[in-house]
Amino acid sequence: MTGSILAFNIGSSSVKFAAFSCGSGAPGLLLRGGLDDSTDEGVVLQDGQGADLPPLDLPQGPNRRDLVLALARRLKAELPGPLTVGHRVVHGGGRFAAPVMLNAETEGELRGFTPFAPLHQGANLDAAGWLRRAHPDLVQIAVFDDAFHAAMPEVARRLPLPGDIAHGLRRHGFHGLSYASVARQMAGLSEARRVIAAHLAGGASLCALLDGRSVDTTMGLTPLDGMIMGTRSGALDPGALLYLMKRDGLGAEEMEELLYRRSGLKGVSGISADLRDLFASKDRAAARAIDLYCHLLTRHVGAMAASLGGFDALVFTGGAGQGQPEIRARVCERLGWLGLVLDGAANARSATLISAPDSRIEVRVLPAEEEAEIARAVEDCLKGNER
DSSP: OOEEEEEEEEOSSEEEEEEEEESSSSOEEEEEEEEETTSSOOOEEEETTSOBOOOOOOOSSOOHHHHHHHHHHHHHHHSSSOEEEEEEESOOTTTOOSOEEOOHHHHHHHHTTGGGSTTTHHHHHHHHHHHHHHOTTOEEEEEETTGGGTTSOHHHHOOSSOHHHHTTOOOOOOOHHHHHHHHHHHHHHOOOSEEEEEEESSSEEEEEEETTEEEEESOOSSTTSSSOOSSOOOSOOHHHHHHHHHHHOOOHHHHHHHHHHSOHHHHHHSSOSOHHHHHHOOOHHHHHHHHHHHHHHHHHHHHHHHHHTSOSEEEEEHHHHHHOHHHHHHHHHHTGGGTOOBOHHHHHTTOSBOBOTTOSSEEEEOOOOHHHHHHHHHHHHHHHHHO
8 A cells, every 4th residue: 555644633722634645664754843823933834854844835813724734735736656645533422442433423433523522523634624615636534542441440430420321432642642652662662561641632531551561541421520621720629619619619521621721730820821921920829720731740650650550650741742852850759758869951942852861760752743643544444445
């Protein structure tokens, strides 16, 4: 099989994409880029070596639809062989795990899982609809972010609800493409068997990996559970939610708005959902939000360690995991009682290995190569259909 793959990794606040050649072993990176809704930087477009490419033909102030369609037009014309498009889709709803061809029918079924991921599911699928209408010849494939956790032990997937209520509901876990990338990279870097990976970005979660497989994770049925995030609350006492519903008369839509869009770092600080802004601020509320973030991150490391029976390596990934040395330093300092020793200079420059030689626990900073994982899954799916 030869040709090219365009991988879309669309989140609640950004569009990331990369194009790869296929048919010669591991996918070869041809170009990558993105659009961050929270900045004024515009569309970034670079080749596989990081050099800027000629800009896309876009209107002033492009939106996501403009970007998706312009990119497809250009790549269909310029890249070798037939172009296949892969989309990260956050929630498979327990119905889908393996990659699936996207058409009007499967897209409609996947949109039915939007209540489980309201910030992501529609955003993931919109691009597929735009492309299907503009380029009906394109083959499009959904790759699922919860699939990596599908083989978690049954006890880690169960919800503590009555059986008749919990029927069809379970813990899924997310950021699976990121954790698959961590597992793949660690296999070539380290002999550590018990690994805790922390994906820290606008969304945040942790995963307990044993021999490269997920055995537990902090997110649950939805990407709202677990670690505090940019605008999402993470885990909360259900009693607090019941109290707010009764006290303030909040309905389902108002609770969704509160927990998904008004909480987390943005809600605690009252300033920003972005750790970069909080570190730059002299406001005490910003410092309190950062303190809470580090406290909860350390607590979740402890929970994942318990599921693994100890851990040999801690990996930071995602935009904030790679870009915030101070967060890494604070968390590792609090884990010092385990014999974890950080190399301050290596951490400051975000080296791949940031633990000191005498550390009992290996600490690494790795990129979240989610687009490459999408491309691998798409290529496997295409090869399977050829057989």
